[in-house]
Amino acid sequence: xxxxxxxxxxxxxxxxxxxxxxxxxxxxxxxxxxxxxxxxxxxxxxxxxxxxxxxxxxxxxxxxxxxxxxxxxxxxxxxxxxxxxxxxxxxxxxxxxxxxxxxxxxxxxxxxxxxxxxxxxxxxxxxxxxxxxxxxxxxxxxxxxxxxxxxxxxxxxxxxxxxxxxxxxxxxxxxxxxxxxxxxxxxxxxxxxxxxxxxxxxxxxxxxxxxxxxxxxxxxxxxxxxxxxxxxxxxxxxxxxxxxxxxxxxxxxxxxxxxxxxxxxxxxxxxxxxxxxxxxxxxxxxxxxxxxxxxxxxxxxxxxxxxxxxxxxxxxxxxxxxxxxxxxxxxxxxxxxxxxxxxxxxxxxxxxxxxxxxxxxxxxxxxxxxxxxxxxxxxxxxxxxxxxxxxxxxxxxxxxxxxxxxxxxxxxxxxxxxxxxxxxxxxxxxxxxxxxxxxxxxxxxxxxxxxxxxxxxxxxxxxxxxxxxxxxxxxxxxxxxxxxxxxxxxx
Numbered sequence: 001x002x003x004x005x006x007x008x009x010x011x012x013x014x015x016x017x018x019x020x021x022x023x024x025x026x027x028x029x030x031x032x033x034x035x036x037x038x039x040x041x042x043x044x045x046x047x048x049x050x051x052x053x054x055x056x057x058x059x060x061x062x063x064x065x066x067x068x069x070x071x072x073x074x075x076x077x078x079x080x081x082x083x084x085x086x087x088x089x090x091x092x093x094x095x096x097x098x099x100x101x102x103x104x105x106x107x108x109x110x111x112x113x114x115x116x117x118x119x120x121x122x123x124x125x126x127x128x129x130x131x132x133x134x135x136x137x138x139x140x141x142x143x144x145x146x147x148x149x150x151x152x153x154x155x156x157x158x159x160x161x162x163x164x165x166x167x168x169x170x171x172x173x174x175x176x177x178x179x180x181x182x183x184x185x186x187x188x189x190x191x192x193x194x195x196x197x198x199x200x201x202x203x204x205x206x207x208x209x210x211x212x213x214x215x216x217x218x219x220x221x222x223x224x225x226x227x228x229x230x231x232x233x234x235x236x237x238x239x240x241x242x243x244x245x246x247x248x249x250x251x252x253x254x255x256x257x258x259x260x261x262x263x264x265x266x267x268x269x270x271x272x273x274x275x276x277x278x279x280x281x282x283x284x285x286x287x288x289x290x291x292x293x294x295x296x297x298x299x300x301x302x303x304x305x306x307x308x309x310x311x312x313x314x315x316x317x318x319x320x321x322x323x324x325x326x327x328x329x330x331x332x333x334x335x336x337x338x339x340x341x342x343x344x345x346x347x348x349x350x351x352x353x354x355x356x357x358x359x360x361x362x363x364x365x366x367x368x369x370x371x372x373x374x375x376x377x378x379x380x381x382x383x384x385x386x387x388x389x390x391x392x393x394x395x396x397x398x399x400x401x402x403x404x405x406x407x408x409x410x411x412x413x414x415x416x417x418x419x420x421x422x423x424x425x426x427x428x429x430x431x432x433x434x435x436x437x438x439x440x441x442x443x444x445x446x447x448x449x450x451x452x453x454x455x456x457x458x459x460x461x462x463x464x465x466x467x468x469x470x471x472x473x474x475x476x477x478x479x480x481x482x483x484x485x486x487x488x489x490x491x
Contacts, residue, residue, distance in 0.1 A: 114309030183316030198337025
């Protein structure tokens with residue numbers, strides 16, 4: 001109790017605040033998001049004691065985040081600094097008021113030119129989607145009666161009222177931004193109406209996180225909505241709001257990934273270099289224009305994973321209409337649509353495999369420290385062969401009667417690397433003991449190796465003298481991760 005009293009009585013000064021408001025993009029709400037240290041029970045208990053002087057607004061047990069009211073006489077910066085000084089918290093940050101990241105409409109563009117950039121028409125000859133897959137988005141709701149969306153909608157959630165749509169939660173759109181996003185993911189294709197999204201056929205789950213016609217939401221409502229989507233069957237969920245730098249976004253991404261759901265978040269429209277963070281399990285999306293250049297407004301930097309069209313995107317709008325909009329708000333659901341199509345084409349793939357395919361299929365924009373892996377390409381995403389995860393496999397030679405050496409880079413230090421091969425080609429074989437699915441038909445184990453401190457493992461094996469001109473497919477795996485598949489012919 002003494003510590004709790006001291007936290008409120010100390011004369012915290014705020015000469016150089018860590019957290020700075022950006023009006024219209026990130027604003028203080030009067031609340032904090034605090035997550036105690038998870039790896040130490042004593043520190044966790046210490047964190048609980050240190051929060052006693054604060055009014056508890058809500059506790060999200062699924063990620064152990066506490067929403068706290070900033071006490072009178074303190075600021076977000078002084079209150080968070082006091083709690084962080086205890087050493088008992090992973091993070092204490094503002095529960096930011098976040099805003100939709102939309103740019104003004106340009107009525108001169110009424111065509112969906114963005115489909116050309118990502119080669120949608122070529123991709124639709126391979127896959128147009130199916131209604132068994134759920135793509136969710138967290139936004140201002142949806143026009144429930146839109147003819148290009150209505151048949152694809154599945155019950156969603158209102159994170160403001162904390163009610164599922166099936167229990168009376170309102171997901172109707174009084175703003176319009178959410179309906180714009182829904183059309184980017186999956187405006188119904190080949191129905192003789194309006195526009196078409198990335199997916200012609202997909203189940204769209206709307207998560208409403210705003211009240212009335214406003215375009216702002218608390219960070220905690222945004223991340224709660226994303227987690228609800230993951231808990232309720234969504235394979236991907238996109239958020240087209242500011243605030244991607246919040247540590248709560250990272251926690252939401254980790255949670256979603258654990259539920260086999262991929263979280264995507266808009267990079268923002270402030271032309272900012274996002275260099276201070278890089279969330280592994282969140283796909284951060286920047287925007288390109290119709291000429292495949294970075295949109296002037298789009299944020300960029302090492303935190304950005306991919307870019308996608310975000311200028312003059314023609315899509316569905318409120319009141320059963322259509323309009324042309326711009327912003328990373330729309331690059332993000334477009335990328336959600338690409339992720340959805342990958343998952344529908346390759347339903348057995350892990351989230352790591354899907355992410356790798358998304359990256360590998362991007363068209364290079366140069367300068368990966370600014371634009372990530374490049375601009376997404378739907379067609380290449382469906383035709384790029386078998387992806388790997390974080391491992392890279394190579395081999396020295398495949399000559400009959402000699403020795404070949406297989407090498408993997410990127411493995412965790414001291415991990416066991418399993419080298420597999422198939423004589424039947426590519427396929428899908430789940431290895432429950434490793435938690436992976438190999439992209440080989442009837443694979444056999446060639447051998448194992450132990451990764452060194454640099455993440456490299458290798459093994460050597462004799463190639464049978466009788467094996468000349470035999471086709472072979474090679475792949476490596478560790479616990480929870482795989483390499484790419486390498487086809488070869490024994491010479």
